[in-house]
Amino acid sequence: METPTFTLEEFTTRIGAAIASDGSLRNVWVTAETSDVRRAAHCYLELIQKQPSTGEPVARVRATIWRSAFVRIDADFMAATGSYLASGMKVRVLVSANYHPSYGLSLNITDIDPAYTVGDLMRLRMEILSRLKREGVLDLNRDLEWPEVPWRIAVISASGAAGYGDFIHQLYSNSRCLRFKTRLFPAVMQGVQAPVSIISALEAIAADESEWDCVVIIRGGGATSDLAAFENYDLAANISQFPLPVIIGIGHERDITVLDYVANMRVKTPTAAAEWLIGRGVAMLERLDGLASGIHHEAASMIAGAREQLAYIGASLPHIPRQAVANAGKRLARAVLALNESAGSRLRPEFSRMDMMAERLVSVSSNVIDVRRARLEAINELIDVLSPMATLRRGYSITRVDGHVVTSVTSLSAGMTLETTLSDGSVMSKVIL
Numbered sequence: 001m002e003t004p005t006f007t008l009e010e011f012t013t014r015i016g017a018a019i020a021s022d023g024s025l026r027n028v029w030v031t032a033e034t035s036d037v038r039r040a041a042h043c044y045l046e047l048i049q050k051q052p053s054t055g056e057p058v059a060r061v062r063a064t065i066w067r068s069a070f071v072r073i074d075a076d077f078m079a080a081t082g083s084y085l086a087s088g089m090k091v092r093v094l095v096s097a098n099y100h101p102s103y104g105l106s107l108n109i110t111d112i113d114p115a116y117t118v119g120d121l122m123r124l125r126m127e128i129l130s131r132l133k134r135e136g137v138l139d140l141n142r143d144l145e146w147p148e149v150p151w152r153i154a155v156i157s158a159s160g161a162a163g164y165g166d167f168i169h170q171l172y173s174n175s176r177c178l179r180f181k182t183r184l185f186p187a188v189m190q191g192v193q194a195p196v197s198i199i200s201a202l203e204a205i206a207a208d209e210s211e212w213d214c215v216v217i218i219r220g221g222g223a224t225s226d227l228a229a230f231e232n233y234d235l236a237a238n239i240s241q242f243p244l245p246v247i248i249g250i251g252h253e254r255d256i257t258v259l260d261y262v263a264n265m266r267v268k269t270p271t272a273a274a275e276w277l278i279g280r281g282v283a284m285l286e287r288l289d290g291l292a293s294g295i296h297h298e299a300a301s302m303i304a305g306a307r308e309q310l311a312y313i314g315a316s317l318p319h320i321p322r323q324a325v326a327n328a329g330k331r332l333a334r335a336v337l338a339l340n341e342s343a344g345s346r347l348r349p350e351f352s353r354m355d356m357m358a359e360r361l362v363s364v365s366s367n368v369i370d371v372r373r374a375r376l377e378a379i380n381e382l383i384d385v386l387s388p389m390a391t392l393r394r395g396y397s398i399t400r401v402d403g404h405v406v407t408s409v410t411s412l413s414a415g416m417t418l419e420t421t422l423s424d425g426s427v428m429s430k431v432i433l
Helices: 008-021 066-083 113-133 162-173 193-205 224-230 233-240 272-317 319-386 388-393
Strands: 028-039 043-050 057-065 090-100 106-110 152-157 179-187 214-218 247-250 398-401 417-421 425-430
Touching: 028 224, 043 090, 066 106, 066 113, 106 398, 113 233, 152 162, 152 193, 162 179, 162 214, 162 272, 179 193, 193 214, 193 224, 214 272, 224 319, 233 388, 247 272, 319 388
Parallel strands: 057 106, 152 179, 152 214, 214 247
Antiparallel strands: 028 043, 028 090, 043 057, 090 106, 398 417, 417 425
């Protein structure tokens, strides 16, 4: 049998008819990831499925949510998830397959299960938080201590963004005239480039860490769906380990991202971030006012007491010298009396000892003198016995020549003059040989 030949239109028409007649391809729940979402009167998008290991698409098909269903689906999805339908979301959609000869295969979406998307977002968020906790960094930034007044503020926001303008206006127009130092570190605040851009800004701030007290990451306006960019592990890890306290103000009260769990402080809006910082300064001013009031009260009390004491002293001063002299005179009289009594009691024994020593001194002196006198007399007698005169009295004489004693005849020569000393005088003679 010969194989039939069709025109392309005939073949695609057959495909369309086959798909339309297959009930299993109508009103079927399909899980996929959204891509290239374009919102208008209708919503046009692609549904894709990626290889878990590589992230490469393994299936892709166009899809449409027609206006008749889009208003309801969009409102229900926003109410349940807090986000509008956007690219990169995991969804569970009720679809029917359609095939058009000119436009090819497409899916008509008639409903979306928000619980599936919420569950996927929560699963991703919990995975990030669990990983940060396992790594021991989840609470690092949240545990940082704030300075008393954080006035040097590094701001990460989109340049020219309304939220940044609101923040600066609120900060610098505060009623207490508090002064702040701020600097904008521009970053992309939505889309796939946001995490990398914000991390780059954080690194620039960390390079001058000592110049800043805190970091404020703010984003004002924009679609809630743009917050999906902040459900990012790398960005959350950077903020959780950042050395300065971080304030997150990137959404509204109902909009929460994983960054709100790792930053030190979460506020609703950029204006709320400015109000919180101003509140820290106002609280410090109030504490200072309280201290100043306490110091003033204490000083006034001390001055009043001093004045009373001074008045008392002033009234007493004329009488104080006279009274002091009288008291000193009394003390002196008592001292003199005590001195006399003390001196008398101490001197009487000394006088007695001196009298006894005087008596002993006389007796001892007399004995010493007698002994010394007897010794002198004995010495005199010995001297008298041993003296040359005693020898001369016994009949001896001393002969001298020129004052020198002659002890040998051989030392004499004729004509020498001799002096001979006797006990009762001296005679002169000449030597004749």
